[in-house]
Amino acid sequence: MPSFDGKKAAELHRHLHSHLPSDPALRVKALESLLVEKGLTTSETIDSWVEAYSDEIGPKRGAKIVARAWVDDGFRDRLLANATEAITEFGFEGRATAHLKAVANTVDTHNLIVCTLCSCYPFSILGVAPNWYKTAAYRSRAVRDPRGVLAEFGVDIAPDTKVNVWDSTAELRYMVVPERPKGTDGWTEEELAAIVTRNSMIGTERDLGTGGDS
Template identity: 60%
Template structure:
């Protein structure tokens, strides 16, 4: 058996300017001039992730699950299909699983190996989600990490950490906040934060929202 050397690569990236903005410009210029990338397609992606795909999508899913028990059942049974009912699907959300928080259970999501994140419902991940600090620590000391987010859980609450090691992507369904009984689905969606759908936060209380 022949064993591949670990570093057969020349690390071409070391040939580029060290400044990140200049480096990005150099890459784009070369790729566009070679006809490898269409700059209008880059514009489209930036627009989609800046304006169309984000946690406002997941918030709609959660609000619906709070209002409609049948929808919640479908979401827990087959999250990919239930999320697609609201028009959200695709890249980095091809295989969705929804996990629900309750009085005795709290869920939190991580990708220890890279930065896997459910794009169709949450958009692109925040810097902290991709940070070595979060990826290293949340599997080992989840309560200490959640404490830094202001999420303090009683000792008897079971904490479930989900490490996204394959193409399964998780959406946490936070608990519906007290005092929100009379609110409409659209009003409820405004209470659902990005962090509450990762498990590093709670849904806002109606007074705060």
């Protein structure tokens, strides 16, 4: 049973800090050996989880959602009204998307997602969060200096463009719907999905390239 005692948890952290090897690779290797020996998981299962989140579960899913929102106004409306329900049209519902909210960029609004308290992220549609999303640098600065953060990512926001920062402090999870770039009229949903980047769905990219001059 959990102790529900923060002091006890802190003490265990200190013990682990002093008893385990300092290299994370060694700590994780020992943990895997132990859990496999105890029959709680298998190395093949761990391989499968890596595989699942390296390919199938990742930002390609989010990109498909965005592309459909660009070509299908009805879907766009459903997505912005209730993203949790809308993504079931793809079968992408799952871990950390039971309270999903999609926020759309416009000509004069830009959206940026962060979790200042931990690293909440909509796993089942965007996969594993990038490391930078989980760093103190991003988490501390996204709410205080979003324009400075965006500039580091090469995104310049006009002074009269409003930035909305969404800090995922509860179990709601957020995704940004970027604007459809010009010059993509007549493109298929698949072609459009191919230009939607992970960062554009977090909000650290704004103007998507069309594969030509960018």
